[in-house]
Structure formats: structure tokens, C-alpha cells
Amino acid sequence: MSAVRKELKxxxxxxxxxxxxxxxxxxxxxxxxxxxxIKMELRAVNDRIDTLRDxxxxxxxxxxxxxxxxxxxxNxxxxxxVEIIxxxxxxxxxxxxxxxxxxxxxxxxxxxxx
Numbered sequence: 667m668s669a670v671r672k673e674l675k676x677x678x679x680x681x682x683x684x685x686x687x688x689x690x691x692x693x694x695x696x697x698x699x700x701x702x703x704i705k706m707e708l709r710a711v712n713d714r715i716d717t718l719r720d721x722x723x724x725x726x727x728x729x730x731x732x733x734x735x736x737x738x739x740x741n742x743x744x745x746x747x748v749e750i751i752x753x754x755x756x757x758x759x760x761x762x763x764x765x766x767x768x769x770x771x772x773x774x775x776x777x778x779x780x
Contacts, residue, residue, distance in 0.1 A: 774780045 771780070
């Protein structure tokens, strides 16, 4: 909006200026009222967001607790696997001894050592 500035003398068109000033004051008052409403609505939205964030935090805490329980169960399973692997290691020695003895006995019979 381009405004053409017009130089007026003090006595000329004072009534027109007063009407314009009153209109500007009214518009400013309206803008201030709207600004206040927007601030109130923004505060309400912020409160709702805070409430939602708190609810989500509570739910995520519950989920974290469940994951902690699952982690404990997996740790127990890992411990059992370690025990099984140790037992398998012990069994390997016995398996090698038994298989070796079996093969040695077969070779001994084949060569008529027994």
C-alpha cells in the first residue's frame, strides 16, 4: 500500500486526522486484545503438551521397566548357554577319548592285536 504524504497545515483537515487517529487507536486496542487471546491459547496448548509429555514419559518408563525384565531374562539365558558351552567343552574331551578308544580297538582287532 503506497501512501502519498501530504503536507498539511495545522488548521487544515484536523477533523480528518482526529478520525484517523481514533481509528488507529481502535485498531491497536483490537490488536492488543488479539495478542492477549493468542498468548492465553498458546499457554493452554503448552499446558496440554506438558501433560501429554508427562503421560508419554510415564508410559515409556513402564516400557523401559518391561525391557529391563526382558534383559534380565536374556542374561539368565546367556548364563545358561555359557554353562552348556562349558559342559560341551568337557564332553568334547570325553567324546574324543571314547572315539579314539573305539577306533584303536577296531584297528587292534583288524591287525589281530586283540
